[in-house]
Amino acid sequence: MTRTTAQDRALLSAAAQGDPEGVRAALAAGAQLEARDAQGRTALLLAASADHLGAARELVAAGADPNARDARDDSPWLVTGVTGSVAMMRLLLPAGANLTLRNRFGGIALIPAAERGHVDYVRALLRETDIDVDHVNHLGWTALLEAVILGDGGREHEEIVELLITAGATPGLPDGDGVTALEHAERRGFDRIAGLLRAVR
Structure with a gap:
């Protein structure tokens, strides 16, 4: 797995916590949009899993992949079927959900x-x-x-x-x-x- 930087970790943390400003700041500081945590989860997957729409919007606007899968074959798109979030579903559909x-x-x-x-x-x-x-x-x-x-x-x-x-x-x-x-x-x-x-x- 690609080594994560401090900026990457900040991005993943902000997404998991539902912090849109933190997501923007981490990306501006050079975080990789598709950085992954130890389980292979991207920031968008972390945001989608917790139904953090604000953070997810920032990531989608930056071009995050709704189909990026983690070590368990979960993806931001697939996890909407688990959470049942219609709002997240509608956010990810036009972003290229497969x-x-x-x-x-x-x-x-x-x-x-x-x-x-x-x-x-x-x-x-x-x-x-x-x-x-x-x-x-x-x-x-x-x-x-x-x-x-x-x-x-x-x-x-x-x-x-x-x-x-x-x-x-x-x-x-x-x-x-x-x-x-x-x-x-x-x-x-x-x-x-x-x-x-x-x-x-």
């Missing part, structure tokens, strides 16, 4: 968002991008499958299932074991979700 970028599980940003019940994020992502609603990760799961398998069956996951179906998700796509989202919903006693899936079989 909708096909995959995390360490082989999933795109939509999948962890569906799992975690981030309704507003899923809605915005489906409306404002052409992200692949049927992308399959290394586990053999789509966003729809993940919302059922790892969700809690509550209102947020019901809404996400509805959003995915409306966006064209294929309800009959099975997981790696040949089990469909409907079958998972029935097994888990998610009656309302099962009803939504039966309606579009």
